[in-house]
Amino acid sequence: MEIRQMIPSDPHISKLSYGAALSAEDCAELRSIAAVTRAVDGGIDLISVTEKPRNVHLVLDGLACRYKMLEDGRRSIMALLVPGDFCDMHVAILGSMDHSIATLTHCTVVEIGPDKIHDLIRNFPDIIRAMWWATLVDEATLREWIVNNSHRSARKRIAHLFCELYTRMKTVGGVIDGTFRLALTQAVLADILGLSLVHVNRMIQQLRHEGLLAVQGAQITIPDFPALGEMAGFDSTYLHLSRHWAHG
Amino acid sequence: MEIRQMIPSDPHISKLSYGAALSAEDCAELRSIAAVTRAVDGGIDLISVTEKPRNVHLVLDGLACRYKMLEDGRRSIMALLVPGDFCDMHVAILGSMDHSIATLTHCTVVEIGPDKIHDLIRNFPDIIRAMWWATLVDEATLREWIVNNSHRSARKRIAHLFCELYTRMKTVGGVIDGTFRLALTQAVLADILGLSLVHVNRMIQQLRHEGLLAVQGAQITIPDFPALGEMAGFDSTYLHLSRHWAHG
């Protein structure tokens, strides 16, 4: 049986609730923000290099990424945006983009204008606080990707990425029985991890044979998450999911 | 002849002036902040993992880094802090550190308490704006490090790092005749770049023999910066040094 839809309708609310204690009004506001969506095909730039960024983006469904092209035509992916992820909260301070953001699959996104942000700042401080938290988690994730891509073997690198995605999907309610949906081709994995497509393929097969990973199309299953995490040296601290604000 | 001191006394002012138009009062305030310094030996943690961060740090002299230790005892360095760099502007929002910050050499640092930050927010909006700019540049630098460490050969990786450091040192007035001082051991370079010490050594020698780089102790000379940049695929856009705010 294939699971068609696993992401709840308000992934951003699930996610932000880890960053601040959101009231019923906050949630209502966040729901209303997500009322007007835009459908975008896969492989489309949401913002591209040199462009002057205007809106904050929110991914509600699908998969997008931050990337740069190298001199020789290869693509380097520096971040994945899964449902519930915001981006460019702040970027009005910088004059221009130094990278592009593109959809990898068909996506449902929300564009939030500067007016709305100012409204939030004035009237919904906890939402803003949660959005800052999300930004800081993104930064921590960048650091962990540096560690992963610089110092781990191909095998661990792949395993670590899947552990991260599993955990992130879980926070937006996208994991059922160790299974989640994410249309990651092996070519995309190669661009993320700085490995060749062929090598990614072989390492994934190895993980499959060891029973640590199961992939069928876009459906990814991690049968024994602790085992995979142990193998990869995965420590979720950097995702800051502890809701520390609740204790104080 | 060896150049002893090349960093001007207020590197943070030089740097922040790229992030916002600072008034004479802003500069005076920044100078007074840097009046009370702390001397720290090399190899000391300024903040370590799991600690609850309190103060914002500013490096006035020396070299520090963000790092994590891996399971197997290796060290992964995710960021270098050179004179003029702030860190943890924000981090009060997060409950705990997910990495450590340590000095690599003897450093002169400033610790800025929450009270001072609140004072700045109330009375020096341009300083705050510039500090946000610095934070966003740090984030952009993390992204470029992912690209560098994931997709470039050892040779280019090293060259690219030196191009970045040259450029960053230049913005704080630390470059004279293509020469700057930075006490980077080859072991530290290995931890930054995810390469073995031996391989770093050989590649640096290669760059030296090609006349692209000269290293004598802590003194680093880049005789032909455009040539090195060209070779490494270095594009300084991500450092956001254009002073866009000046045109508008």
Place this chain on the structure above:
DNA sequence: CGCAAGATTGATAAAGATCAAGCCGGGTGG
């Protein structure tokens, strides 16, 4: 003088890239 930190060298092994096919499934146009 002798030590320690850092740089260098040579020999060998392993991880991963590259090249070149082949395969599989789903969509499409005749």
Place this chain on the structure above:
DNA sequence: CCACCCGGCTTGATCTTTATCAATCTTGCG
């Protein structure tokens, strides 16, 4: 309905890059 085409996955053979191991060298300094 079927041939074929294309994107994505798989395989095998071979080549490069980089790691590892084990010394040795250099230099500043107590």
